Amino acid sequence: MKKKQRLIMRTAILALLIVIIGYTLYANFTKDEREAARVGEDAPNFVLKDLEGKEYKLSDYKGKGVFLNFWGTYCEPCKDEMPYINNQYKQFKNLGVEVIAINVGETDLAIKKFAEQYQLSFPIVVDKKGDVQHAYRINPLPATFLINPEGKIIKYYTGPMDEKLVKEFMEMIKP
Amino acid sequence: MKDVKCECGHVNPLGTVICESCGKVLIENESKKLLDMRYEGSARRSQTYNKTIVDKIWNFFSSVKVGVVLIVITLIASAIGTILPQEMYIPKNIPAIQHYREQYGWFGELYYRLGFHNLYSQWWYLLLVASIGVSLVICSLDRVIPLYKALKNQRVTRHSGFLKRQRLFASYAKKLNEQELSFLKEKLEKKRYNVRMENGNILAEKGRFSRWGPYVNHIGLIIFLFGAMLRFVPGMYVDKVLWLTEGETKPIPGTDNQYYLKNEDFILEFYDKEKDKEVFQEALEKAGNIVKNYQTNVVLYKQTKEPVPGAEPELEKIKEFKIQVNKPLKFDDYALYQVDYRTQMKKMTFALTHKESKEEFGKIEIDLNNPKEKYDLGNGYSVQIIRYFPDLTFNDKGEPMTKSLYPNNPAFIFKMITPDKPEGETSVVAIQETVEPLGENDYKMTFQNLEMQYHSALTVRKDHTLWIIGIGGIIFMIGVIQGSYWNHRRIWIQQINGELMVAAHTNKNWYGLKREIEAIFKDTDLPLPKDQLNSEEQGSSEKGVNSVG
Secondary structure, X not given: OHHHHHHHHHHHHHHHHHHHHHHHHHHHHHOOOOOOOOOOOEOOOOEEEEOOOOEEEHHHXXXXXXXXXXEOOOOHHHHHHHHHHHHHHHHHHHHOEEEEEEEOOOOXXXXXXXXXXXXXXXXXXXXXOOHHHHHHOOOOOOEEEEEOOOOEEEXXXXXXXXXXXXXXXXXXXXX | OOOEEOOOXXXXXXXXXXXXXXXXXXXXOOOOOOOOOHHHHOOOOOOOOOOOHHHHHHHHHOOHHHHHHHHHHHHHHHHHOOOOOOHHHOOOOOOHHHHHHHHHHHXXXXXXXXXXXXXXXXHHHHHHHHHHHHHHHHHHHHHHHHHHHHHHHXXXXXXXXXXXXXXXXXXXXXXXXXXXXXXXHHHHHHOOOEEEEEOOEEEEEEOHHHHHHHHHHHHHHHXXXXXXXXXXXXXXXXXXXXXXXXXXXXXXXXXXXXXEEEEEEEEEEEOOOOOOOHHHHHHHHHHOOOEEEEEEEEEEEEEOOOOOOOOOOOEEXXXXXXXXXXXXXXXXXXXXEEEEEEEEEEEEXXXXXXXXXXXXXXXXXXXXXXXXXXXXXXXXXXXXXXXEEOEEEEOOOOOEEEOOOOOOEOEEEEEEEEOOXXXXXXXXXXXXXXXXXOOOOOEEEEEEEEEEEEEEEEEEEEEOOHHHHHHHHHHHHHHHHHHHHOOOEEEEEEEEOOEEEEEEEEOOOHHHHHHHHHHHOOOOOOXXXXXXXXXXXXXXXXXXXXXXX
């Protein structure tokens, strides 16, 4: 009887300790993603301006697939993949896929020269304050989010893409 | 499996070394003449309850050796974590793994792979600290409960074997009468002893509560650890850094874009030999420039609508404040501290100059954070910026590129258009360096002036766990004091078969106990108990003595 009681006591104390430790580990693992954009969830809305001052709002793109690309002129792989995105954008534009390229907050001059050099035809917006980058927790560049017509993030991809991969991605979000 | 019944009739748990009640030795340890009085010889871990997995885990953590090993491993891991810089202190422009590999080679890569780059967030590190916590809880429970029972159950009349094997002991043939007994009782009580009598035997005890000191101390530690754990709970703890350039307004991190802060002005003041008090003269002459004040004048705003990232916030001014070192701006549960500053290039001025005649045709002022594409100087003179590299470096192919978006090392490719060269001349201008890639030019961009600006770094802090950690610390100290400044002392005076036995025990400070007994026995003919440790184990060190206590 006494032995049984002791076993119950020990089990209860150990269980309590395991619950507390388990929660701590869980909270630690999720602390960076708590409010961040996550695959399977709604893409955080944002409003950003392009170089001409035109506003782009993500929530206006419901019903279309959005290929969201974060880039900088100082990021070498960004330079490589931009022409691929540009090519595929021309193919998929009429199929309901939009590209929004978010620059990480460089000078207008740098962005303009870059866009001219690569003849980019999709909208380029600038995240001057960095709060969209914060909301999407991007690190490092380049980073691409695929947002389906319902506004959910279906993929987060970081690293350089080749043209085949860009095409594959756009297929995934075609309405 | 069964409990052990002593000849005095008391039932002890299995594994008990000394009977809780009468003190008869139940498990003999022949190698020692004196009794090991630690935990009163109670059964602190019963090997018989080792059947289930729960008992096995319990017994593992119940070992002090295991606890010490856990602490040592954690110490070593923490020490290794200081060899290379933690992730938060390395540049953010390349992936962390790349930084460690490039800077520190295979060791850096291993360091990263094992997670030492971000030690406090590693699952294995948290598990180590948590295991120390578990060890504390179980070690304490397994010792404090049997100890409490043993001290509570102790009888006045003890087994002669128990008395004889106490460190302080004496015996001789004598019988105490009622008068002598009550005189002794009075003297003991004067020394604040708690005296119990039974059949002409005396047990005098004081300072028992000092035995709980270590356990109170452990409770404090556990509360402390619990407070540290609460930092992982959302909303309890924020510790972030906000970099603000003069004139810039940014959301305050950790507030979900609810609050914005504007840096109106950053002030860096130095002590002035002329103006400041004479006392500082010598120090100032020795050390040169010494900073008197770091200050950021800020405006705090609150967002009035639902925040959307990227959108222009609608802000309501709350207050203006001058943040100085140790004078934080406090609002809600947050505090903003001045923590760092940095100077950065803001504007560069160049003059378009004819090389031979040194004639200037106008100046251009370039905002390094927002350069214009074209600067018109009139009369057919203009300057275009073909490329701008805020942070110049060269890639693998030797091409110029920018390392980051911050103007740390600005460089330009200019096209200078003049009436005599209408198609323009190209010039590459970096700091202290000009290259003319398309042949010798007639004109050049002469560097004129550089304007700097300050970035101020503020720590954003919110901490709801501090009071819990504080309480843990206070309880910890109470435990230390309780265990250090009081001693648990017991004196047994017993008459067995016409023989008078005197024995005494303390958990520390044997000298003090001896002096006290001397004072109590002064006007009696009772024998002073002898220190058996000195007579039996000659030359044994004081250290060994303490381990018995």
